[in-house]
Amino acid sequence: MSGRFVRSSKYRHVYGQSTKKELCYDNVRVSNNAWDSNLLKVNPEYISLNWEASGGGAFAVIPLSHKGKLPDQIPLFRGHTSAVLDTDFNPFNDQVIASASDDGKIGIWKVPDDYRIVYEPEEEIEDVAPVAKLSGHQRKVGHVKFHPTANNVLASSSADYTVKLWDVEAQKAHQSLAHKDIITSFDYNQDGTLMVTTSRDKQIRVWDLRTGEIVSSGAGHTGAKNSRVVWLDSERIATTGFSKLSDRQLALWNATDIGAGPIGGFRYLDSSSGICMPFYDHDTKTLFLAGKGDGNIRYYEYGNDDFFELSEYQSTDPQRGIAFMPKRALNIKGNEIVRAYKTVKDSYVEPVGFYVPRRAETFQSDIYPDCYAGVPSVSAEEFFEGKSARPNVIEVEILYEDKPITKDNVHEAAEDKTEFKKEPTPAPSSAPASKGSESVSKSAEPKEEKPDLQSKGSFGTSSSAFSGDKVNSMLAKASEEDEPRKKDDENNDEWENSGLLATRNRLAKTGKIEVVHQAASGGKTLTEKEIGAMVKSGKISSSEGAKAVEKVREEEAKEAKEAEEAEEKKPEPVEEKKPEPVVEKKVEPIQKKVGPKVEPKSTENGKDKTEEKEINPLPLLKEESLPQTDSATTAAAGDSDKRISSLEELVHSLVSQVKSQQETIQQLSKKLDACTDCCASDAAPSKNECANRPEGAEQCDNCDC
Structure with a gap:
């Protein structure tokens, strides 16, 4: 019995759940700027959203507790002279935000303690001003992102082709990474010692943030549109981009050897035109892809240098921006593993939760590995002095039990000990065993299990x-x-x-x-x-x-x-027709002697006995033994030739019949097309009656239908 092998996974049945309109954040005005960014960011307390405002750039900060329709006028975070292009929350301080603007400045903001968005009619709405501005870029700043382990360390990318690494407290840039074109995306590795960038020159570069040198680089996606990048575990990164034919693609790379090309090749996604925004959940090892301009969110589980498609959240409401909530603010008791916030039609923000279906009402430890604690591992000064550390994590069960996060329950994340496949290096005298292909299929759904094609034989044989x-x-x-x-x-x-x-x-x-x-x-x-x-x-x-x-x-x-x-193939033409005249003379008498005319007769002992008058064995052996063998072989060869020729004639006959039927079908099709063009009219009383046929006539005057 044949069956389908399904890859075992705890997250195979994860599903996305939309939110009712009254529980969304309605009446927002998303920025219409065409710059490629995610438009919004989220943390356990607020949503920051690029706002369409007059009189300079601004963004809004919406408390998560204020659901439903927002007031027409809310306080904005103003201070830039041009449009705000990107924002990011400090992962270790929920009140601190960084903003990137078209004016070439980076704003540092702090949410006031008494911040609110609802005011009485007689009250004056007060906007929020930045607490600091970082200057150093020569052109617009497109993206900002805080460091994952060091406190108050910020990276920014600009249209001046550089990525700068800032000490926010000292308001000083310690590192500048020069590129050859505009940077479209960047991300840190888990301990923040390396950074990967993509740019419009279609190159992927991995940088050492301590030395500012390139560790690895190579060609990325070949399409003209922007590509995005996220750092996965250890030495692997993932990118989304486009092919030369504008097909959307996903690719996996070895961060230490980008020039080797994508691991398994480029994976085809679809032919949509919107840029794919990736997000990687390090805890569950799940990659989420949200396309700009469509409402769907795909998600894959990463493992063994491959992406295994889990499912897809489908929606008819298109999104232009998306952000993902840190794990410490999820609904753990409802088995929620990820929550996304996406803009819908640029008019409201909708939360989308992703859940693992479980009936048990207790803590599900198997689906909740340790998560980021939101506590820095090193300070900015220590980081720039060369110190590094793994991120601080906590057990999710602490969040399940609503316990506070303290120094006692925070610990450093374990080092990723994933063993990647390495190419064997045998001696030149003996070659390695054959190894099966690890290439990823270009189909939309990857194979969930790969057969082991590794051969145990050696190529050292003759x-x-x-x-x-x-x-x-x-x-x-x-x-x-x-x-x-x-x-x-x-x-x-x-x-x-x-x-x-x-x-x-x-x-x-x-x-x-x-x-x-x-x-x-x-x-x-x-x-x-x-x-x-x-x-x-x-x-x-x-x-x-x-x-x-x-x-x-x-x-x-x-x-x-x-x-x-x-x-x-050489001995095949053995069939010779020279003994044919001998066959006609000698086969017939042999058939008369050996043929079916030999009738058994019962003897006195009850056994069959053949009459010796019909067959005389002795003269047959002496005189006709050799001719009989040759003639029988020749006769068999002649019969096979006749069968082959008859089969060939039958095949030719069938082929001619098929061709004739195809010609008939083509003629009927042409006639049907002509009839359709002639008779298919809105004036026709019915589909079976021609509008151009005169009354009482059996055929149409134009097309004879």
Whole structure:
């Protein structure tokens, strides 16, 4: 019995739940600025929203407790001379907000203790002014984001092609990362020592925030529209972007080797035109994708260097901005694992909760790993002096029991010990075992379980033995064609010295070793000894040498196999028609003697006995034994020829019938189209009656229908 294997997951049945209109935040005026940002941010107390305001830039801060329709006039956070493009809450202080503006300034704001948005008619509405402004960018500031572990450390990106790292208290920029084009997105790793950026030059760069140097870089999505990036766990990052054909894509990358290309290739999402806004929940290892201009939110579970699609929240209400709530403010007792806040038609903000269906009324520890505590690990001064630490986390059960967050229940997050697959580096004398393809399918739904295609056989066998193993040959070929490049086990110094670094990069992207053959040997095919010599000299790595040996042996096996097949095909034309006249003379008497005329007769003992008059065995053996054998073989060959010819005639007959039917169908289709153009009229009394047919006539004058 066949069945479908379903990947086991605690979050496989997660579903999104919309909110009633009266419990949303209505009567908002979302900014109409075309800059690509998420438009809003949220923390356990407030929503910050880019506001459409006159007289300079402004944004609104809405208390989460004030649900329903907002007043027509509310206090705004004013202080910029141009539109506000982005905001971000301090993760360690819910009252502090940073804003980025078109005027090239960064505003630092503090929500007043007596802040409210409802005023009496006779009261004057008071706007909020910034407590500090950070100046240093030469053009507009597009994005701001606080550091995940260091207190009062802020990063900002600008149209002056730089990302600056600020000490907010000292109002000083300690680091400036220069790019070649406008930065479209950036994110920190978990301890905040590295940063990944995407820009309009279609490059992905990973930076060391201490030194300001690039750790890794490479080409990203090839489409003209903006791409976004989020840092996943440890050494993996995810990006969303577009292909050259404007298809939306998702990709997974090795942060230490961006130049190797996406792990498993680019995953096709759909053909929508809106930019995909990603969000990664580190606790549940779930990636959420929300598209601008559509109302759907997809979510995937990340694991084993792959994304496994869980489900999709579908809505007809389009969103232009979205933000996600920190875990410490969720409805833990209702098994809510994530909550998003999205703008709907630029008129109200709707919360969307994502829940795990559980009947138990107790704390579900299996779906709630430790979450961020909202407590800094290091200060800004310590961070810029070189100190780093993992984020502080708490047990979610503390939130379930409504206990306060204190120093006693906060601890440092455990280091991510995920072991990623690494390319083996065997000796050049023996090549590695064939490895199955790890490429991700381009279909919308990824495979939930991958078969283990790793072969236990070795390519160290002789070419004849290898050619006999068809399965291993096919797996090896598939592995070479589809296997994505992994991190090289050798440095690039000698490649740079020999001028073969570009060749090596092309090799890594295609997974093929032929370019190494051509570049290193002047276009000639290498032997195994020559490849081993190249490995020893350092021109190629041991893993690449193993691949080259594997390729050479595969080609030898292929040639041997083709030679064997050619030899097998040679004896096929054995059918000779020279003995045909002999068949006509000698087959008939043999059939008379050996044919069905031999009738058994009962003897006295009750046993059958054949009359010796019909068959005389002795003369048959002496005189006709050899002619009988040859004539029987020839007769069988003649019968097979007749059967083949009759089958060929039958096939030709069927093909001609099919062609005739196709021509008839085409003629009928053309006639039907003509009738439709002629007779399909609104004036026709019914579908079966032609409007152009004269009364009493059997056919239409125009089309004969």
